[in-house]
Amino acid sequence: MPTPILMPALSPTMEEGTLSKWNVKEGDTVSSGDVIAEIETDKATMEVEAVDEGTVGKIIVSEGTENVKVNAPIAVLLEEGESADDIDVSALQNGGGAAETSKPNGESAPPPAGELSAKRTEGVSDKTPPPSTASTPPPRAGEEKPAQKSNGRIFASPLAKRIAENEGLDLSALSGTGPHGRIVKRDVEKALKEGTGKAAAAPAQIAPASVDARLYPEDSYTAVKLDGMRKTIAKRLTQSFNQEVPHFPLNIDVELDRLLEARAALNATSPKEGEGTFKLSVNDFIIKASAMALMKVPQANATYTDEALLLHKHADIGVAVAIEGGLITPIVWKAEEKGLKEISTEIKDMASRARQKKLKPEEYQGGTFSVSNLGMFGIKSFASIVNQPHGAIMSVGAGEERAVVRNGEMVIRNVMTVTLTCDHRVVDGAVGAEFLAAFKAFIEEPTAMLL
Numbered sequence: 001m002p003t004p005i006l007m008p009a010l011s012p013t014m015e016e017g018t019l020s021k022w023n024v025k026e027g028d029t030v031s032s033g034d035v036i037a038e039i040e041t042d043k044a045t046m047e048v049e050a051v052d053e054g055t056v057g058k059i060i061v062s063e064g065t066e067n068v069k070v071n072a073p074i075a076v077l078l079e080e081g082e083s084a085d086d087i088d089v090s091a092l093q094n095g096g097g098a099a100e101t102s103k104p105n106g107e108s109a110p111p112p113a114g115e116l117s118a119k120r121t122e123g124v125s126d127k128t129p130p131p132s133t134a135s136t137p138p139p140r141a142g143e144e145k146p147a148q149k150s151n152g153r154i155f156a157s158p159l160a161k162r163i164a165e166n167e168g169l170d171l172s173a174l175s176g177t178g179p180h181g182r183i184v185k186r187d188v189e190k191a192l193k194e195g196t197g198k199a200a201a202a203p204a205q206i207a208p209a210s211v212d213a214r215l216y217p218e219d220s221y222t223a224v225k226l227d228g229m230r231k232t233i234a235k236r237l238t239q240s241f242n243q244e245v246p247h248f249p250l251n252i253d254v255e256l257d258r259l260l261e262a263r264a265a266l267n268a269t270s271p272k273e274g275e276g277t278f279k280l281s282v283n284d285f286i287i288k289a290s291a292m293a294l295m296k297v298p299q300a301n302a303t304y305t306d307e308a309l310l311l312h313k314h315a316d317i318g319v320a321v322a323i324e325g326g327l328i329t330p331i332v333w334k335a336e337e338k339g340l341k342e343i344s345t346e347i348k349d350m351a352s353r354a355r356q357k358k359l360k361p362e363e364y365q366g367g368t369f370s371v372s373n374l375g376m377f378g379i380k381s382f383a384s385i386v387n388q389p390h391g392a393i394m395s396v397g398a399g400e401e402r403a404v405v406r407n408g409e410m411v412i413r414n415v416m417t418v419t420l421t422c423d424h425r426v427v428d429g430a431v432g433a434e435f436l437a438a439f440k441a442f443i444e445e446p447t448a449m450l451l
Contacts, residue, residue, distance in 0.1 A: 004073040011361030156183035169197040251419040289442035291315035291335035300435040304426040312368040320372035331367040381417040391426040
């Protein structure tokens with residue numbers, strides 16, 4: 001019988017997503033491992049592979065459709081001898097016709113044929129759909145393949161598309177060196193280096209229905225469509241700030257002089273070049289000190305639920321990273337067990353991949369505590385919104401020289417202001433103050449973090 005292809009859950013918390021692109025069309029034959037679609041979640045674009053072979057008999061959800069529920073049928077796969085006349089779309093959408101995934105005795109059964117698995121977009125390693133019957137002949141030896149097109153679409157990896165869009169390149173002017181002439185990351189980078197590829201034409205602007213043209217004429221602004229990430233940020237932070245989480249801030253000034261001395265001494269031990277080279281930042285010390293303070297004050301390392309408070313055994317620190325279109329918090333897991341060099345390497349790697357939207361869901365979902373640092377932008381102090389399900393988030397301002405009083409005399413010290421925003425349901429004022437005192441002690445005497 002026809003097998004429904006269901007909207008996959010690409011992470012444990014995913015409830016819906018955007019079906020951004022189909023790489024196949026009705027009538028195409030697919031095999032296990034073929035990339036057949038691209039799904040956009042709130043934080044990343046992921047490619048979806050077929051796990052079985054068959055013919056695409058019907059595409060139920062068109063590309064570009066938003067808010068597609070997990071496990072909703074998005075297409076139908078036909079086996080040999082079946083035809084599109086055998087498909088009852090209404091029955092599939094109402095839950096009929098799907099293969100069972102469990103046996104009567106409760107044992108797990110193999111997934112139904114045609115069910116999907118997802119993989120992270122990886123540029124040149126991407127698999128591609130079969131070329132259409134109108135595809136161009138294979139190139140001669142040493143010759144690049146022209147970009148493959150189907151129904152006016154150009155086959156290119158999501159990463160290549162994203163780079164081209166950001167750099168204003170027209171993909172139709174590029175040649176692809178990937179499988180079947182697909183444009184991949186190296187092709188776009190080559191075009192940028194050589195200065196080839198004309199600027200892509202800007203699409204015509206459509207005024208959002210919610211905009212009052214009397215206040216903002218259509219030619220007075222550029223409308224940037226909300227993507228899944230920005231919608232999720234708006235929804236979750238509004239929910240956190242206005243409806244569910246009672247916030248309150250605590251702030252404290254911390255002296256950095258000894259930390260800066262320790263940082264300079266440690267960085268001086270780094271090899272000049274090659275493997276093992278490192279450069280510690282002040283933020284690396286902040287992450288480590290936060291983890292140590294959470295271990296010292298475990299009541300601050302907690303999550304609120306309706307039935308119980310969860311006191312976490314490890315300090316899993318989410319580090320806020322600004323990326324195009326929003327914010328993401330990759331997590332340094334078990335930060336209390338890691339050295340400064342390891343923390344520094346992890347943060348640099350995850351921040352780089354976060355900006356390319358290449359993080360895996362398990363690298364940014366969960367955690368027990370968050371740190372947001374705007375000091376590099378010159379912000380003196382600020383208060384963040386608690387990132388649920390964390391019990392608190394610490395906002396870090398700029399370190400600067402300030403006049404302080406010591407033994408009745410004015411002296412100059414490097415001082416940084418940090419603000420702890422607490423979820424009052426789980427972190428009380430006294431607990432928050434105790435955490436900040438522990439954090440301050442570790443920052444002002446960084447060698448204590450080595451004990």
